Amino acid sequence: MNHDLPSTFRALGAALAQLESSATSAGIRAKARAARERLERDLLPRTAGGHDHLVVGIVGPNNAGKSLLFNSLVGRNLSPSEPQGGATRRLIGAAGAELFRALLDEPTLAQFPIEAIEADAVPTGVPLEAAKHNAADPASLLLARVDDMPAGVVLIDAPDFDSILTENRLATESLLKVCDLALVVVTRHTYHNELVVSFLESWLRFGRPWALFYNEAYEDESITREHAAQLSSELGSEPAAVFAAPFDIDVQRRTEGACLEPVALDSGESLGAWLAGKERSALKERALAASTAQLDGELAELEQELERERDLAREVLAVAHEPALHVGTQVAGRAMPPDPFLEAFRRVADLRIAPWRRGLRAGTRKLRLSIEGISKRVLGGPSATHQKSVEVPTLEARELAPELGPLLETLGEHLGPGAALWKRTGSPDKTELATRIAAALAKAAERGPLLPTELVPDRETLITFEARCEELITAEFDTRSQSAGRRAGESLVQFGVDLLHTLPLAAGIGTAIATGGVGADVATVFAGGIGAAMAERFSKFLGTGVARSARRRWQELRGRALADLLVQRALGDLAGELAALESGHATAAQSIQHLRQDLAQSHA
16 A cells, blocks of 8 residues: 555545535535545545454345345354345444454544444344344444454445335445445346346446355356356456355245355355455455545546536626626726826836936926825815726716616526526526526616726726736837937927926916915816826827727726626626636636546555
8 A cells, every 4th residue: 555545535535525515516515525435434444554354245135145144154143134135224244352342442443333242142043133223324333243253354244235225225335335345145036137237336346346146046057157257247347256055945944053155166165264264455455446446436526516517607607797798898998097008108208218307207296296195185175196096987887877777688688598408407506506597687686886986996907907008108119219200209208298297296386386275286186187188199199009009908907897897786696606616616626636646646
């Protein structure tokens, strides 16, 4: 065993537990729980060290002779065995004294919740009454201490896996999840039963070791071999050994003293001797590999389910986002904020002049901003920065108000067919989602139009836009610098930029001197507006494509943000849940994928 396996299993267990507690989908929670239980019940105990005991599970269909075989191998009448079958309704096992005590004393070895029983306390010839009733936990094991059991072997009898009782089937499945060797019991009537084959195939296809006991066999051994070969072919797996016992009327009638004596077809060795002398390490390695492969299969299904739900959320958001993006882009094109563009224009212009002139511009700008700030604190008037910060959201709110109603109708048209299709699939998760989409759209009108306070562009968007404007303006300046005529034009632009810096300052200072400070900020703002208009003219002088390109960049950035707001307004809380599901499931699927890769490397 690779020593990395235990740590890999623990990491997987932590990831599955987190997913189980956070996933909104019942299907994903169930798959995560099943994989985590396999880790905790089977793989972690297997890799915890300690005893190399062999867990042998006796499984088969109704009335095949499982309990009779168990009692014969144990040498005690512990498991209830009746002619009509179906008497055993929970897991019942037996182990020698040393292993019995070890399983009770070392929790890391326990693959079952154990209820211990001293076999000597059971009257001779009387089966355990508790085995006739289903346990509260199907995985719990009624374990008897039998001193003359083969050392290192835990033998476990299970209910019929074809029982009509769900609890019986769950008990057998819980045994097959953890046993090292499945001892499959069939008869001439059940070896080719489709239900038997399909049930066993699902558990043995990953390579779990198994041995076949053909009960009530024909006297002609060739028929037994033929039937055993047919079952092996249908299961796609060869048994470690094939045992048989001929039909015996006393055994069938449960006559006192009659017992099954299975012998190997090839060697004639008894099943009891084969179990006692079998090399356990090879079987346990095969069982570990099978359990690991089965876990990987479960993780692959979980990963696919996560990706399916991620894609479903992505599909809904994409369908909703398409018309919202069209509206958002149109509105953004009519409401580009001037500040980032002007700042980028000033910065590029400043970097292309002598340092002394750059310092002069910086000084005038700081002085102008100081005057604005002082005037605002003293007089309480609106600053230029404040005025510009609310201008764009207000315009967007005014533009979006008449668009919201038609947009909701468009979203209904887009999402309605998809929701109807999801309902027809019969998937509970899709049906629930379709219902929630319809309810969200019905309530969207109640949420009203978007307010200016909800539309303030975030700082990251403005910074990104300013950087893109700077790239555009820099490229245009560089193009103009390549010819003498254009360099002359650039000198005019630089002169205009000086005016941009000084005009608001001059207006503010002049008004302050003339009025004693009253209206200085208003004058500065007014002059700032003139400066903004001048900057736009200068940018057009640089190249009319610059302003258009900047507006397109803003439409791209702001249009997506407005689309998100519109989808949020249309779908309400569901939009946030879908976005979180899309992101969270993508991350979880990637995490599961990486852990599966670690698992493959650790087990290599």
